[in-house]
Amino acid sequence: MAKKDKPAKKPVRRRRQNQGSGGAIGILFVLLLTVIVVINREAAMLIVIGLIPTLVLGITGKGDFKAERMQSVALANMSGVLLLLASVWSKSNGFEELISNPTNWIIMWGSAAIGYALNFVGPMIAVMILQNMVKERLKAMQQQRQELIDLWGPEVLGEKQEKPQQKFISPRQ
Amino acid sequence: MSGEVAPVPGGQSAFGDRYEVIVASPLPEFDTHGGNAYSAKDKQNPGADVFAMVHNPTVPIRNELFKGLKGRPVINMVNPVDRGLMNVNIGSAKQRLVTIFTRPTGGALMNADGTLHPRMNANRLRQNVVLAALKAFAALHKRGYTHRMISPTRMYFASSESDEVILGECYSSPAGYLNPFPLEALEVSFADDAVRGVGDFSCDYYQLGTSLQSLYFGEKLWDSRDRNSLMMARINQGSFGALSGGRDIPGALGTLIRGLMADEPDERWNAEEVLDWFEGVSRNKRTSMITWTMSRPTTFKGVAYVDRRLLADAFGKDPKEAANFLKTMDFSSWLQTCFRDEIFSERLEFALDVRPSEGFGGARADDYKMVSRVCMFLSPAGPLYYKGHSLMLSGIPTLVADAFARDDHETMTTLLEIFDGTFVSALVEIAGDKNPKLQSLFKDIGVAMEFGSGKQLGRGLERMLYELNPILPCLSPRFEKVWIGSLVQLIRALERVSAQGGGKNILLDRHVAAFCVTHGSNLDRDFNSLAASQHNPAIFNSLSTEFFGRMQKQLQLESLPALLEKLVDGLAPVVKNLKNKKRREHVQATLDKLKKSGDINKLCSEVNLSKVQALDAREFSQACNIITKLDREKIKLSKKIEPTDSEPRKKGYNGARTAAFVMFVLIGFLVFFRG
Numbered sequence: 001m002a003k004k005d006k007p008a009k010k011p012v013r014r015r016r017q018n019q020g021s022g023g024a025i026g027i028l029f030v031l032l033l034t035v036i037v038v039i040n041r042e043a044a045m046l047i048v049i050g051l052i053p054t055l056v057l058g059i060t061g062k063g064d065f066k067a068e069r070m071q072s073v074a075l076a077n078m079s080g081v082l083l084l085l086a087s088v089w090s091k092s093n094g095f096e097e098l099i100s101n102p103t104n105w106i107i108m109w110g111s112a113a114i115g116y117a118l119n120f121v122g123p124m125i126a127v128m129i130l131q132n133m134v135k136e137r138l139k140a141m142q143q144q145r146q147e148l149i150d151l152w153g154p155e156v157l158g159e160k161q162e163k164p165q166q167k168f169i170s171p172r173q
Numbered sequence: 174m175s176g177e178v179a180p181v182p183g184g185q186s187a188f189g190d191r192y193e194v195i196v197a198s199p200l201p202e203f204d205t206h207g208g209n210a211y212s213a214k215d216k217q218n219p220g221a222d223v224f225a226m227v228h229n230p231t232v233p234i235r236n237e238l239f240k241g242l243k244g245r246p247v248i249n250m251v252n253p254v255d256r257g258l259m260n261v262n263i264g265s266a267k268q269r270l271v272t273i274f275t276r277p278t279g280g281a282l283m284n285a286d287g288t289l290h291p292r293m294n295a296n297r298l299r300q301n302v303v304l305a306a307l308k309a310f311a312a313l314h315k316r317g318y319t320h321r322m323i324s325p326t327r328m329y330f331a332s333s334e335s336d337e338v339i340l341g342e343c344y345s346s347p348a349g350y351l352n353p354f355p356l357e358a359l360e361v362s363f364a365d366d367a368v369r370g371v372g373d374f375s376c377d378y379y380q381l382g383t384s385l386q387s388l389y390f391g392e393k394l395w396d397s398r399d400r401n402s403l404m405m406a407r408i409n410q411g412s413f414g415a416l417s418g419g420r421d422i423p424g425a426l427g428t429l430i431r432g433l434m435a436d437e438p439d440e441r442w443n444a445e446e447v448l449d450w451f452e453g454v455s456r457n458k459r460t461s462m463i464t465w466t467m468s469r470p471t472t473f474k475g476v477a478y479v480d481r482r483l484l485a486d487a488f489g490k491d492p493k494e495a496a497n498f499l500k501t502m503d504f505s506s507w508l509q510t511c512f513r514d515e516i517f518s519e520r521l522e523f524a525l526d527v528r529p530s531e532g533f534g535g536a537r538a539d540d541y542k543m544v545s546r547v548c549m550f551l552s553p554a555g556p557l558y559y560k561g562h563s564l565m566l567s568g569i570p571t572l573v574a575d576a577f578a579r580d581d582h583e584t585m586t587t588l589l590e591i592f593d594g595t596f597v598s599a600l601v602e603i604a605g606d607k608n609p610k611l612q613s614l615f616k617d618i619g620v621a622m623e624f625g626s627g628k629q630l631g632r633g634l635e636r637m638l639y640e641l642n643p644i645l646p647c648l649s650p651r652f653e654k655v656w657i658g659s660l661v662q663l664i665r666a667l668e669r670v671s672a673q674g675g676g677k678n679i680l681l682d683r684h685v686a687a688f689c690v691t692h693g694s695n696l697d698r699d700f701n702s703l704a705a706s707q708h709n710p711a712i713f714n715s716l717s718t719e720f721f722g723r724m725q726k727q728l729q730l731e732s733l734p735a736l737l738e739k740l741v742d743g744l745a746p747v748v749k750n751l752k753n754k755k756r757r758e759h760v761q762a763t764l765d766k767l768k769k770s771g772d773i774n775k776l777c778s779e780v781n782l783s784k785v786q787a788l789d790a791r792e793f794s795q796a797c798n799i800i801t802k803l804d805r806e807k808i809k810l811s812k813k814i815e816p817t818d819s820e821p822r823k824k825g826y827n828g829a830r831t832a833a834f835v836m837f838v839l840i841g842f843l844v845f846f847r848g
Contacts (some may be wrong), residue, residue: 011295018786032283061524062259063821064822065822065826068823068826068827068830069826069829070828071830071833072826072829072830072832072833073833074833075830075833075834075836075837076833076836076837078837079833079836079837079839079840079841080840082841082844084839085838085844086844087846102452107657113538114833115829115833116831116834118828118829118833119825119826119829121825121829122823122824122825122826122828122829122832123816123817123821123822123824123825123826124816124821125825125828126816126820126821126824126825126828127818127821129818129824130814130820130821130824131814132241133812134814136809137286137810138807138811139301141803141806141807142807143799143808144799144803145803145804148796148799148800149800151753151754151755151796152677152752152754152793152796155752155756155793155794156752156793156797158797158800158801159799169268
């Protein structure tokens with residue numbers, strides 16, 4: 001019975017941990033934003049508006065690796081917001097002027113799209129890299145196996161002696 | 174099989190070079206059961222009168238006598254001068270142990286056909302023979318040895334001119350071995366011919382008495398005598414009267430012979446009385462207080478016995494009938510009536526353990542032992558009777574050798590039955606008080622007999638034989654042409670066998686194994702391992718090589734190229750069984766390199782096959798495990814990796830996060846630290 005209980009407990013614990021870390025980051029973000037509001041209200045508004053894609057992901061995101069995915073999107077999104085944040089902070093451009101320019105929206109939210117794109121492409125690239133690594137590993141293993149057979153003879157294979165692979169020949173051929 | 178028989182060594186030994194045995198000139202008057210005598214020449218001392226005795230390998234020699242007499246000869250006796258191994262051509266060429274003796278040339282006092290030497294007369298008998306024997310006995314007995322081979326046919330005149338009488342040698346066969354029973358003192362004459370035991374000094378005086386008697390009457394008084402009737406006559410009339418057939422010897426000589434032939438050892442004359450006799454003083458020895466007469470006669474098989482020794486002998490010679498007789502009688506009341514003067518304890522009756530027949534009264538397994546116990550009670554100083562045999566315990570080693578020579582397994586099995594723990598203690602309980610040596614004799618011989626019941630290689634009857642008779646050469650049929658008296662000789666013979674292509678599995682020969690274990694130190698375990706691996710040639714040959722390597726080192730033997738070559742050939746399956754190709758090649762190369770050197774020990778230390786085999790097996794097992802592991806991993810890795818799999822996703826998201834972080838840091842740097 002105890003054995004059966006164990007696998008059920010694991011995901012619960014992991015979910016709680018994830019929720020905990022996400023909650024902490026959220027609180028940190030709110031605190032930082034409060035500080036920025038006190039210093040520069042326009043900058044804070046720009047951050048909130050600019051980080052809407054991240055916030056949406058944070059609220060709606062589901063499944064495994066949510067934290068990693070969100071971190072990628074958040075970092076990419078923040079890169080776009082940073083580009084505009086400097087001019088708002090230095091008051092070289094007015095907040096309304098920035099908002100009214102669609103290019104700025106594209107910069108801020110487009111950078112979030114880059115984050116999404118990275119999340120999309122990342123596993124594919126990882127598959128390519130892993131496949132290459134496996135290929136190399138298989139090659140090394142085959143070599144090691146052959147060396148052992150050469151040294152110890154086919155007896156080392158035990159009962160599963162290497163049989164020559166028979167090619168399947170179709171009756172039609 | 175001819176290749177399996179060790180050939181005779183090529184050249185003669187140094188001993189063989191010095192002495193020449195003239196096989197064409199046999200000297201039957203010096204023959205004994207232990208060997209045949211031939212004329213011989215000493216090349217270093219051509220004038221010496223010597224003869225050579227070619228020993229029979231199946232008869233143990235009295236080695237302690239050779240050691241005691243060589244260099245310190247006994248006066249008036251044929252003394253051994255030298256001995257050694259020699260190639261002799263008797264029928265076919267054989268290597269045999271040859272002993273060179275001083276040779277009396279005057280001829281035997283009595284020929285084998287019973288005719289007296291022409292110079293023999295009563296005067297010479299009185300003066301020369303008695304004096305010569307007395308001198309020889311004095312010297313021998315002083316050194317602690319008995320002669321036990323005295324007979325008129327084995328007494329010689331020193332030369333054709335001299336009246337000096339010389340006693341024959343007594344070293345070539347065990348004491349009293351196959352001596353005619355009338356020539357043996359009564360106490361040992363009840364025992365079988367081959368197992369009379371060591372005896373004591375008084376036995377020599379008895380033999381002198383019978384010899385003098387035969388020489389006086391000029392006939393072989395011991396010849397063609399029926400055992401039972403003569404033994405009965407000896408008991409009833411005394412040995413003197415029984416042997417002479419009622420004839421008397423008048424005068425002082427008769428007194429001497431009667432004294433020497435007294436049947437009670439306490440009454441028998443010895444050196445002191447004989448010297449007194451020479452001086453003309455006739456002193457009768459005190460009469461023995463021992464009585465062998467029963468209070469009432471016992472009739473067994475129609476004969477009424479009064480003497481308990483005769484009854485014991487009758488029981489012992491027909492144990493089945495004796496068992497029936499004992500089982501049907503009231504044993505307790507028989508004891509009370511026949512041995513009225515003796516006090517019987519319950520303990521003694523318990524030890525005798527004579528039980529009446531039960532049920533249908535069939536033969537019981539321990540009936541023989543019951544008869545033996547009763548015989549021991551009747552004749553405590555006499556032989557041990559068992560299953561028709563009568564044995565003096567100290568003669569058992571000789572009996573074992575004799576049984577091996579006759580291939581008589583039944584006797585050997587019978588001997589093993591005697592040395593059953595409870596039976597021995599019962600016998601000691603019954604006769605220990607009257608025969609104090611009994612317990613120590615059982616103990617001494619019992620140690621060797623324990624090996625007899627073992628079935629393992631290096632144990633069994635063969636081991637018993639060599640433990641009891643360490644002087645015997647190895648009696649394996651492979652060595653029928655050579656004399657193997659030591660491990661060095663054995664291994665040298667094996668070298669010769671190997672040189673002619675034989676010697677396969679020689680260590681499985683039970684004689685060879687038993688001989689090696691007896692003469693080597695701590696070799697039991699080696700032979701146990703060899704026996705355990707006899708069906709696995711690879712391990713067996715490897716162990717054999719290690720055994721011979723150790724022997725070569727321990728015995729500091731010279732190079733043994735033929736044996737090594739044979740062993741290396743035998744190691745082919747071992748090398749073939751090595752799984753590691755490189756190791757196999759290395760071992761083979763080392764074996765090939767050392768093959769011709771003949772240094773087995775070096776081969777063992779350089780190759781150490783047991784260690785190599787163990788290492789190879791261990792590493793092979795490890796390699797098998799690695800292969801299994803690799804195959805399992807290969808199956809695991811051969812699965813197609815999908816972007817939806819956990820691992821690529823994790824790695825991909827981590828990569829994406831890293832890329833995003835780099836982008837963030839870069840843009841942050843460009844934005845805030847541009848100016």
